[in-house]
Structure formats: structure tokens, C-alpha cells
Amino acid sequence: MRRYLATTQKDIKLLLRDIAGLAMLFGMPILLIIIMTLLQDSTFKTIEEKKLPILILDLDKDTFGLNIVDGLNKSKFFDVHEQFENTDIKSLQERVMSGEFQIGIVINEHSSDQMRNNIRYNIVSILPPEDSLIFNETPYISTPAKVDLYFDPITKNSFKQSISSAINQFSSGVEAKMIFDIYSALFEDLLGMELRNANQFAEVIDIDTRNAGDNEEYIPNSVQHNVPAWTIFAMFFIVIPLAGNIIKERESGISKRLRIISGSNLPVLIGKVTTYFMIGIIQAITMIAVGILILPLFGLPELLISGNIISLLIMTAAVALAASGYGVLIGTISTSQEQSSIFGSISVVILAAIGGIWVPVFMMSEFMQMISQLSPLNWALNGYYDIFLRDAGFIEILRYVLYLLIFFLLCITVSWYYRNKRTIV
Numbered sequence: 001m002r003r004y005l006a007t008t009q010k011d012i013k014l015l016l017r018d019i020a021g022l023a024m025l026f027g028m029p030i031l032l033i034i035i036m037t038l039l040q041d042s043t044f045k046t047i048e049e050k051k052l053p054i055l056i057l058d059l060d061k062d063t064f065g066l067n068i069v070d071g072l073n074k075s076k077f078f079d080v081h082e083q084f085e086n087t088d089i090k091s092l093q094e095r096v097m098s099g100e101f102q103i104g105i106v107i108n109e110h111s112s113d114q115m116r117n118n119i120r121y122n123i124v125s126i127l128p129p130e131d132s133l134i135f136n137e138t139p140y141i142s143t144p145a146k147v148d149l150y151f152d153p154i155t156k157n158s159f160k161q162s163i164s165s166a167i168n169q170f171s172s173g174v175e176a177k178m179i180f181d182i183y184s185a186l187f188e189d190l191l192g193m194e195l196r197n198a199n200q201f202a203e204v205i206d207i208d209t210r211n212a213g214d215n216e217e218y219i220p221n222s223v224q225h226n227v228p229a230w231t232i233f234a235m236f237f238i239v240i241p242l243a244g245n246i247i248k249e250r251e252s253g254i255s256k257r258l259r260i261i262s263g264s265n266l267p268v269l270i271g272k273v274t275t276y277f278m279i280g281i282i283q284a285i286t287m288i289a290v291g292i293l294i295l296p297l298f299g300l301p302e303l304l305i306s307g308n309i310i311s312l313l314i315m316t317a318a319v320a321l322a323a324s325g326y327g328v329l330i331g332t333i334s335t336s337q338e339q340s341s342i343f344g345s346i347s348v349v350i351l352a353a354i355g356g357i358w359v360p361v362f363m364m365s366e367f368m369q370m371i372s373q374l375s376p377l378n379w380a381l382n383g384y385y386d387i388f389l390r391d392a393g394f395i396e397i398l399r400y401v402l403y404l405l406i407f408f409l410l411c412i413t414v415s416w417y418y419r420n421k422r423t424i425v
Contacts (some may be wrong), residue, residue, distance in 0.1 A: 011245065011275035025241070028346055029234030029283060030290050033226055034298065041222040041300055054163065055101040057083045057092050062112030064145055064174050068105075077162065089148075096150045103163050104150035108203035111145035115175060118142060147171070223301045227291035228384035229357045232377050234287065236278040236348045239327035242276050243340035246331030269332075269415055273324040280320030305387070311394050312387050318404040319380045325411035326376070334416040351375045373413055379403040 016022070054072065058065040072080045081101065083092055089106055096104040121141050147167055151160055292302030305312065327344070334340035352358060354368065355375030364372065372378045383400035386392035 008271040008274045011272055025234075025238065025279065025284055026283060029230060029237075029287060030294075032234070033230045033287060033290055034295065036230060037222050037226040037295060037296060037300055040226060052077060052103065052162070054103040054105060055077045055081050055083055055089065055092055055095055056105045056107070057089065058107045059087060060107045060111040060145075063178065064112040064115055064171075065107040067174040067177070068107055068147070068167065068170050071173070072105075072166065075166060078166070093150050093244050096152050099152055099154075102152045102155045103160075105163075105167070106148040106150070108146040108148065111147070112178075114142050114180065115145045115178055117295065119175075120178055121286065123182065123186075140341055145171075171251045223291055223303050224388050225360070227287055227295075227303050228388060229381055231284050231287035231383070232319055232380045233352050233357050234283050235350070236323040236326065236351070236377060237345070238276050238279060239321055239330050239344040239348055240284075240341050242272065242324065242327030243331030243334060243344050244337055246328065247334060247337050247340055257403070269328055269412060269419070272320070272328055273412070276324040277317075277320045277325060280323055281316060283315045284320070303388075307324070308387070308391075311392060311397055314394060314401060315328050315383045315387060315397055318383075318401045318408075321408040322376050322380070322404040323413075325408035325415075329411040329415045332418050351377050354378070356381050376404060376407045379407075 092104045103167045355377035
């Protein structure tokens with residue numbers, strides 16, 4: 001216990017003497033969270049607000065063409081431009097091919113007339129032969145109304161499907177309107193009954209989009225990704241000062257003098273873990289406070305913590321232990337200051353990259369999603385996600401806590417074994 005307390009006290013004093021180092025441990029992560037959240041928030045807003053630019057050439061100039069253009073204009077997903085001056089289809093293709101527009105739509109001539117004729121033909125085909133002359137002229141089957149879609153070669157398939165679905169939806173609405181108009185005219189001619197047109201059909205299906213959780217008001221935002229993500233990154237980045245401290249002790253002879261004292265090396269390792277564990281906890285509290293108090297001052301959403309506070313503390317403690325254990329491992333196996341700083345920083349960056357800190361895991365390929373599960377930073381991030389986004393309790397985050405504790409114990413065990421082996425040699 002004396003070795004443990006002495007090591008802890010010594011490391012705390014060393015940290016307090018290095019004011020510049022402490023400022024970097026806390027100041028840099030705060031700056032990183034603010035900058036990255038501002039960048040990603042603006043990106044998310046751009047993605048949400050950006051409309052797909054489309055160019056329309058309406059050669060029909062009748063019910064079908066006018067309703068398609070009106071429907072696309074009312075949609076919040078498309079930025080519609082009509083080509084009035086030049087009615088040449090080739091001109092539209094060239095503008096799309098050049099990248100000026102991602103999608104070009106050509107509504108062919110006489111599309112409305114073709115739809116009306118086909119509707120009349122279908123009506124006549126279901127009537128008895130003696131009633132086939134209810135229209136002034138005998139309808140005939142004609143080619144369907146035609147809409148040509150031209151895509152920029154770089155357009156994503158998801159955008160292609162979006163515009164195709166929209167066209168199909170608006171076409172169905174126009175067809176229903178035309179059918180109503182034709183039947184209305186028939187009723188008036190045959191029965192003298194005028195149908196009322198409310199200009200809209202009642203919706204028989206109500207599609208409601210909501211989150212899968214009980215909290216229907218929750219909307220994910222960049223703050224709730226970046227605050228936990230960069231907090232985890234900052235906590236693991238203490239590997240550099242922790243490993244550097246261990247190597248300084250080795251180079252100055254302090255480590256050798258400690259080994260002369262009888263007893264296990266484990267209390268020394270645990271003492272170092274305790275010091276940097278406390279630093280990690282303070283870092284996490286500071287970062288969460290930044291998300292709640294500072295980020296809203298920049299016009300960003302406030303960090304909302306929907307989960308259990310006890311679960312949040314337990315998760316944070318597990319992350320701090322894992323980060324401290326990793327720092328002890330790097331410092332123990334490294335042979336020089338340069339080696340520990342280079343390997344430690346690069347390894348944390350790699351673990352962060354594959355762990356979903358920079359790029360969310362769901363945007364990765366299936367192979368990389370499998371690889372990401374090997375990163376302790378991914379376990380930590382998933383645990384925080386469950387707390388922040390899914391109102392998770394201790395049971396829900398238990399597996400991630402266990403993963404991080406196993407990782408910590410593995411790091412400490414390897415460090416202790418390696419330190420004893422070096423002592424014997």
C-alpha cells in the first residue's frame with residue numbers, strides 16, 4: 001500500500017508541476033470538440049437542407065406535365081429548374097452530362113392526351129358492347145404516357161431511385177385525378193348527376209415516422225456524436241504523457257531504485273493507473289460540461305443525456321481504466337521516449353479511425369464494420385451511444401463495460417509480466 005500511495009502521490013505532483021502539459025490535456029480536447037462539432041454540424045445541415053437539382057423539359061404542357069412539375073416543386077427534396085427557352089432534348093442531355101444538373105426529366109408531347117385515351121379505352125373495355133359508344137369517338141389503346149429520365153453518370157443509385165419513386169407517385173396522383181374527371185363527365189352526361197370534386201382524395205393510410213425508442217422527441221445530432229467520440233479520443237490520448245512518464249523514470253534511474261525495494265511491481269503500476277484514471281474522469285466531466293454549456297453558445301444543439309447518470313459514471317470509469325492501462329502498457333514495452341510517443345499516438349489514431357470516432361461505423365463497409373469491433377474505442381463509443389441515445393441502464397451497457405475492463409486487465413497483466421521479466425534479465 002505504501003508503494004501504491006507513494007507512486008500515486010509522486011505522479012500527481014509531477015502532473016501539477018507541468019501546468020503547460022495539464023493545459024494541453026484539457027484545452028486541446030475542448031478545442032477539438034468545438035471545432036469538429038461545428039464542422040460536422042454544418043455538414044449535417046447541408047446534407048439535410050440540400051435539394052437535388054433537376055432540370056425539366058415539359059413538352060406536354062397539359063394536365064400530366066403541369067401536375068408533375070407542380071408536385072416536384074412542392075417536394076422538399078428537389079430543386080426544380082424548367083427549360084423554357086430551348087425545347088431541344090439534346091440540349092437538356094448536354095446540361096445534365098456537363099454536371100450542371102444531376103437529373104434531367106423530359107415529359108413527352110401529348111402525354112396527357114394519351115393518358116385520357118387509355119383511361120377511356122379501359123372504361124369502354126369493361127362495359128357491355130351496347131354501351132361502348134358512350135364517348136363521342138371510339139377510344140383506342142395507345143402508347144402509355146412517357147417520361148424520360150436522364151442522369152449524370154456520377155449520380156448515386158439512391159438519388160436515381162428517389163426521383164423514379166417521386167415520378168411514379170406524382171403520376172399515380174395525376175392518373176387518379178384524370179380518372180375522376182372522366183367518370184364525373186360520364187355521370188353528368190348519362191345521369192345528369194354532377195360529382196363533387198374536393199380537389200383532393202382523403203388519405204386512407206397514415207404513415208408516421210418516429211424513433212424506435214420511447215422518447216419520440218429525440219433527434220440525433222452532431223453534438224451527441226462528437227462529445228462522447230472526442231472525449232474517448234482525449235482519454236486514450238493520455239497514453240503519451242503516461243508512457244513518457246514511465247520512460248523518464250527508467251532513464252533517470254528512479255525505476256531501478258524502485259525495483260531494489262522488495263515487493264511486487266504491481267502497486268507501482270496501479271498507482272500510475274490511479275493518477276491518470278482521475279485525469280480521465282476529470283476530462284470526461286469537462287467535455288460533457290462543454291457539450292451542455294459551451295456548444296449551445298455557438299448555435300449548436302445542447303448535449304442531451306437521456307440515460308442513467310450512474311450508468312454514465314460507470315461507463316466513464318471503464319473507459320478511463322482502459323485508457324490508463326493502455327498507456328501503462330505502451331510505456332512498459334517501449335524502449336525510448338520517441339518510440340512511445342510515436343507508437344502511442346499513431347496506435348490511438350488507428351484505433352479511433354476504425355472505432356467510429358471520425359467516420360460513423362454504419363458508413364463503413366461490412367468488412368470494416370467487423371474490424372471496428374476490435375477497437376476498445378468502439379466499445380466505449382457504443383456504450384455512450386446507448387446511454388445518450390437509447391436511455392440505457394447498467395444492464396444494457398454491461399457488455400461494453402466488461403470488454404473495457406478485460407482490456408484493462410490484459411494491459412496491466414502484460415505490463416506487470418514484462419516489467420518482472422525485464423527485472424530478472
